[in-house]
Amino acid sequence: ARLNNTDWLPSANLTWKAQENANLRLAYSRSVNRPEFRELADVLYYDFDNEQNVLGNPNLRRALIDNYDVRAEWFPHVGEVLAASYFYKDLTDAIEEELIPSPERYVRTWFNSPHGTNHGFELEARTSMGLLTSVLQDVSVLANYTRVFSSIDYTLSRTDANGDAINTLEHRVMQGQAPWTINMALQFGSARLGTS
Numbered sequence: 530a531r532l533n534n535t536d537w538l539p540s541a542n543l544t545w546k547a548q549e550n551a552n553l554r555l556a557y558s559r560s561v562n563r564p565e566f567r568e569l570a571d572v573l574y575y576d577f578d579n580e581q582n583v584l585g586n587p588n589l590r591r592a593l594i595d596n597y598d599v600r601a602e603w604f605p606h607v608g609e610v611l612a613a614s615y616f617y618k619d620l621t622d623a624i625e626e627e628l629i630p631s632p633e634r635y636v637r638t639w640f641n642s643p644h645g646t647n648h649g650f651e652l653e654a655r656t657s658m659g660l661l662t663s664v665l666q667d668v669s670v671l672a673n674y675t676r677v678f679s680s681i682d683y684t685l686s687r688t689d690a691n692g693d694a695i696n697t698l699e700h701r702v703m704q705g706q707a708p709w710t711i712n713m714a715l716q717f718g719s720a721r722l723g724t725s
Contacts, residue, residue, distance in 0.1 A: 532569075534591060536561055554600040554614075562592040564624055568639045581628070582636045590641050595619040608669060608718075610655045618647040623681060625704045645681040645703055671714040679703035 540558035547553050570585035600614035622641040629636045653673040658665035685699045702708075718725035 532563075532591075534561075536591075536593070550604045552600075552602045554598070554602065556596070556598040556600075558596045560594045560596060562594060562624060564589045564591060564639065568624065573636070576637065579637070580634065582631065582634055584629075584636050584638045586639050589624065589639055590622045592623050592641070593621045606657065608655070608657055610653065612651075612653040614651045614653075616647075616649060616651070620645040620647070623703065625681070642681045642683060642703075645679065647677055647679045647703065647706065649675060649677040651675040667717055667719045669716045669718065671712075671716060673712050675710045677706060677708055677710075679706040679708075 536559075538559045538561070541556070543555045545553045545555075566585075567583075568585050569587055569589055571587045573582055573584045575581075576583050595618070597617045597619075598614060599616075600612060602610055602612040604610055620642075621644060623645045624639055625642050626637055627640050629638060651673060652675075653671075655669055655671045658668040658670060679702050680700045681703045683699055683701060685697050687695050689695055716725065
């Protein structure tokens with residue numbers, strides 16, 4: 530594979546301070562998802578975990594992603610936040626896996642889906658445990674929940690009763706995209722000790 534890409538990756542961020550302790554943020558950015566070397570290498574090898582042969586695709590293209598975000602933030606106290614955001618990602622040439630039938634066993638490889646989208650929302654909260662007792666003033670609890678709805682376009686090819694090809698554009702969920710994630714953390718941070 531020979532990769533020679535020059536990508537312009539613009540970004541813009543706008544923050545409106547709605548109140549002294551509340552913001553509304555708008556953001557746009559472009560990012561790329563480059564294929565890994567194993568996804569590009571035109572070398573057949575055996576994956577013992579999945580009992581499949583694997584073959585890279587040297588014609589694989591990097592994916593371009595346009596990211597749009599809207600986020601509302603409220604800061605009730607210092608070091609605390611409640612936030613809700615909506616995101617939309619427009620993907621061109623998303624990298625996905627496919628299985629190719631083979632006499633010996635299936636061969637796993639990668640290909641580019643022409644178009645896809647991810648959109649969803651995220652809820653985030655961070656608060657100090659100092660609300661319970663001053664002993665825990667330097668301890669914070671963080672949590673967030675993200676819900677993702679994904680869609681990839683693909684062409685379904687079949688033949689009718691006369692043997693004529695029929696191609697229809699269909700949609701499915703993006704491979705490997707989790708529909709939701711939940712994260713929780715306990716954080717210690719002390720300005721007095723200069724550590725976190």
